[in-house]
Amino acid sequence: METFPSRHLERAVAEIAKLPGIGRKTALRLSLHLLRRDVSEVRMLSEAIVQLREDICYCKVCHNVSDTDLCDICANPRRDASTVCVVENVSGVLSIEATGQYRGLYHVLGGLISPMDGIGPMELQIESLAQRVQSGEVREVIFALSPTMEGDTTCFYIQRKLKETGVLLTTLARGVSVGDDLEYTDEATLGRALAARVALSE
Amino acid sequence: METFPSRHLERAVAEIAKLPGIGRKTALRLSLHLLRRDVSEVRMLSEAIVQLREDICYCKVCHNVSDTDLCDICANPRRDASTVCVVENVSGVLSIEATGQYRGLYHVLGGLISPMDGIGPMELQIESLAQRVQSGEVREVIFALSPTMEGDTTCFYIQRKLKETGVLLTTLARGVSVGDDLEYTDEATLGRALAARVALSE
Numbered sequence: 001m002e003t004f005p006s007r008h009l010e011r012a013v014a015e016i017a018k019l020p021g022i023g024r025k026t027a028l029r030l031s032l033h034l035l036r037r038d039v040s041e042v043r044m045l046s047e048a049i050v051q052l053r054e055d056i057c058y059c060k061v062c063h064n065v066s067d068t069d070l071c072d073i074c075a076n077p078r079r080d081a082s083t084v085c086v087v088e089n090v091s092g093v094l095s096i097e098a099t100g101q102y103r104g105l106y107h108v109l110g111g112l113i114s115p116m117d118g119i120g121p122m123e124l125q126i127e128s129l130a131q132r133v134q135s136g137e138v139r140e141v142i143f144a145l146s147p148t149m150e151g152d153t154t155c156f157y158i159q160r161k162l163k164e165t166g167v168l169l170t171t172l173a174r175g176v177s178v179g180d181d182l183e184y185t186d187e188a189t190l191g192r193a194l195a196a197r198v199a200l201s202e
Numbered sequence: 203m204e205t206f207p208s209r210h211l212e213r214a215v216a217e218i219a220k221l222p223g224i225g226r227k228t229a230l231r232l233s234l235h236l237l238r239r240d241v242s243e244v245r246m247l248s249e250a251i252v253q254l255r256e257d258i259c260y261c262k263v264c265h266n267v268s269d270t271d272l273c274d275i276c277a278n279p280r281r282d283a284s285t286v287c288v289v290e291n292v293s294g295v296l297s298i299e300a301t302g303q304y305r306g307l308y309h310v311l312g313g314l315i316s317p318m319d320g321i322g323p324m325e326l327q328i329e330s331l332a333q334r335v336q337s338g339e340v341r342e343v344i345f346a347l348s349p350t351m352e353g354d355t356t357c358f359y360i361q362r363k364l365k366e367t368g369v370l371l372t373t374l375a376r377g378v379s380v381g382d383d384l385e386y387t388d389e390a391t392l393g394r395a396l397a398a399r400v401a402l403s404e
């Protein structure tokens with residue numbers, strides 16, 4: 001490991017390199033970039049980071065990040081409260097909202113079950129989802145989790161927990177991506193797309 | 203552009219996305235990571251960034267980042283003060299030091315001449331290099347700049363400025379990288395390596 005000519009630089013690189021996907025080379029590049037910026041700009045970045053962590057609220061219903069007790073989506077009377085889409089985190093909400101095709105509400109788990117990372121069902125907003133469903137207003141729960149081992153495990157766990165409520169449980173369709181070349185589609189995806197083939201309407 | 207469910211998140215993503223090489227998707231991923239960390243950890247990152255910018259010093263001789271007026275390398279009496287290696291920034295110093303083969307001093311320009319980015323010779327530590335050379339102790343100036351248009355321009359500019367001092371001006375050898383496959387070496391590099399071929403010692 002290099003020895004840096006300044007402990008301030010050393011410390012900044014060490015802290016930045018703790019971020020996921022950022023190694024020491026990138027951390028040094030970012031540090032040198034910050035050194036060339038105005039103090040006011042660097043302060044803005046620094047304050048934005050701390051305020052994000054200290055002042056963030058979570059919606060008491062769907063647990064999405066929010067500036068208010070009840071998020072804008074949950075508070076919107078024009079959204080369909082009988083449908084709840086289960087997502088891993090706020091990225092999932094943003095992705096589904098970006099389609100412009102969903103009018104229901106969300107439930108943000110805050111992660112996926114992952115024994116390797118020490119994340120069990122108790123660390124996630126699963127109990128609150130069960131309570132929401134048991135309250136009676138929900139008719140369909142849509143799982144919009146990543147098609148990974150963790151996503152499938154989480155989906156399966158929640159599915160078993162909600163089965164007795166009799167609520168309709170659905171998941172996103174798996175299939176060939178729009179615009180994808182069949183030649184480069186993996187077998188698992190192609191296999192599922194074949195099994196779930198749909199009739200062409202005439 | 204997505205609308206974020208919280209202005210704290212919006213602001214953090216906007217500030218982080220100003221960093222070079224980090225887009226909004228990565229900025230959101232980093233923001234979500236910070237949300238899951240302890241407040242104390244986030245504060246450490248935030249403080250490290252501000253202190254880096256506010257408390258950094260630069261060596262008054264070589265202009266490398268330093269915690270003192272004179273950096274450890276310039277202050278070391280065992281380094282050869284007659285040789286000065288010109289680098290773009292602190293990364294250059296770290297790279298050359300990592301070879302373990304250099305015992306001279308450095309001169310950190312703080313950038314490269316780049317009219318496209320509005321960086322002229324006056325923005326860089328070129329005048330102070332000329333003064334250092336004119337002071338008489340320096341016998342060789344080694345250019346260790348990137349083999350790019352900006353690096354070559356900067357090297358050429360300084361070369362003309364120092365020519366009349368009569369000091370020996372050298373640059374890093376250009377050639378085939380150690381471990382590189384000839385098949386993948388670009389023509390410009392291969393051409394220069396051929397022109398600068400060296401006799402095999404028997």
